[in-house]
Amino acid sequence: MVRNCVVRGCHSKHASDVRLFSIPLSYDNRNPDDFNILSERRSLWLSRLHIHEGDLKKKSFVCHKHFVSGKPSYYRDVDNVDWAPTLNLDNNYSTRYQRRKRYNINRDKLCNVMDHNITDTSEVVAESDHSQLMESNENDGPLDLSVGLKHIADIEQESFALPLILPELTPNSENPTTETESVEVSALKEEIINLQSQLATLNKDYIALKQEFHMYTQRPITSNFFAKCQNSDKWMQVYTSLTTAKSFEIIYNAVSSAIPENNNYSLCKRQQLFLALVRLSHNLSEMDLAFRFNVSSATVCRYFHSWIDAIYLKLRNYVIIWPTLDELNVAMQMCFRRSYPRTVSIMDCFETQIQIPHNRNDQAATYSTYKSRNTVKYLISTTPHGTVNFISKGYTGRKSDQFVVRHSGYKENLKEGDGVLADKGFDVAEEIGLMGATLTTPAFKSSDQLTQKETEVSRGVSNVRIHIEREIGSIRMRFDIMCGPVVMSNLYNFEESVCLYDKIVAVCCIINNLNPSLIFI
Template structure:
């Protein structure tokens, strides 16, 4: 039999077809490796923060960089445009991720972010930036800081001030500071105690000589330089206690709500100089005045300006004079002298009401109904509600006074 011979043309065609198949297989394998390398690089970026610090271009597996900076494959093939675009995009994402992480580390409520934004500081704390930083530097050594807590000392102080200023919910604060709700509650109780201990000293009873030297002209015109304090009481709403006795002691017939009552005293210059502890809403103003410790601070000859709910005899035990508006009970009308005296007292006593309004408006936590847990005493035998009210008055003393000097 004869042997069939292939023509040169058929042999060439088969050889070219085999070469094309080989090239296609090689390209598919190479693309598969490049795809796997890209996926591995992205996975590494997610798991390792060190990748964000790379400054050299991303180089995939099996690639070499020539002298001109172009990347070639093992077969000296220049990279395709799609891979070049992927490389550029990966490098951009790495840089952007690194920048965002650095920005996140600083946080929104950090000294660097707030130092040029005084309006934001006033909105969240009621203070200006310099006052805020003075307070922080004064207490920062006493604020606890745990490793990996995710919140700085400055943010803890800001958390408490934001709670006092805006009365934000615990869950809201947890979202803002990226911690748990239970962590926010613990931070608030811990830091409010530190701020109370360190800042309660700003509620100071001044010396008589200091008062007389800075006595506003309005008081000098009506009472000379003898006025030492203007007093009044204000209420804070609380939740309804479950205990019947506590419910009765805190019920205010005037407010028609369960409240605690404070006696506040201000100097003629408008600074809070005295704040009593919390009393039940049913307690009379006279009883609080006689039992809160205010009278023991008076000196003979001092003048107290107050309202009709108080008693002239209270200050008499300490040789002090109590200025109270005249009563119309049993009289058809007041005498001209009583009318003029009442007008003078009303013009000066209005300042204590303005200070109470300033404290309430500046710190909205005092405008709302506080939880009954704030009335419970901690290990230092001081209820949280006393710490809150004292701190609000002390912070108000650091702001501009509402009483004009002239």
């Protein structure tokens, strides 16, 4: 069955370059509370299309030519210009039967006018001929019938020829106008045509500006959950781990451009970002978030993935940065300034539990003897100020700390003269020394007991290296999604050799950097 557009005068059919949209129903089983909105929208559609409810087919469609943006808006966006069709709705369109009927009426009127003029003209001609005959009878004698017959024939010829000139003569005979008036009328017609063209141009500009306005204005907030937390520092910190509501707006303004505008979104962009941050902070299930925000589970998953990608791409290179030693010395903490003034990095590894893989090879590769479970391992580095300046991609739990340091790209950030603090398990002093940097770790126990000097050195390193442990603990405490267990699907979805969980860990570090530091001067 060929699908056609039901708008009168529109002959669009289903094709590759034509999009058809069905007339909305007055009910929705998934959202029974929106019955009034759906009924009002359907009534508005039918009134603009000049279609009665009884004349509507089971499946009726409207093409994209009748919408400003090329498609109808979301049914809850009542103020949108595309909530109902607006363009190319020709109300003067008539059917073939109506046009034929109008043509017959105009033709009958014209014939009546022509008959009336013919009768008047015949009477005038007949009177003039009769007077001529009477004069000739008085002057010449008896009446000549041949002359009368000749006049009658001439009258009949004139009566048949008269309708050919009546359409031009009749208006002049009924509404005589001068040449000046005709010139004024033609000038007025030209002015009307110019004004109509200007009006059409202004209407197009108005529609374009209205479309742009609706695209960039905020969608209405439909979630009471977000409305209560939006302007509250307390609830924003509880649900998103951001210290203030202003931090939320800063992230939104920096990232929102990466998410395209779409009228079919159930939630506005701020609500979508809030949903993603709530899931990072509390690791809520998709069903729970779908219930809280009144959307489907698939919508929650789509919003979460979109905003994680946007934050990762937009802010990673601007928030997780490696400062130089000169920049760190401007505000170096005293605990570092006294003992380790050239420190630029404190590094450590942390592991997060994952679901047990089905493949035995994957089980063996991800099993960590240190944690006695299947894990994914990350290398993290912080500055003496307590901000994350490096986060690696994920490695299987079986990989050693030395392997991760050698292959994660951490060494490329070091420069000559830099100092690095690490745990004694990081036996990478040679690799770091090749970069011109110095690695400082607690002393190894070469005998039954450490010497006094080794004890003092180990205590001093531990006192400042403990900040990396505090930073890792702070990230885990703020973001429950970092505690695991990690779903295997988040580890298999790779994009440019980076899986989804790698992006999640990086985003958690980004948000952690936007919060106040744990280390004070």
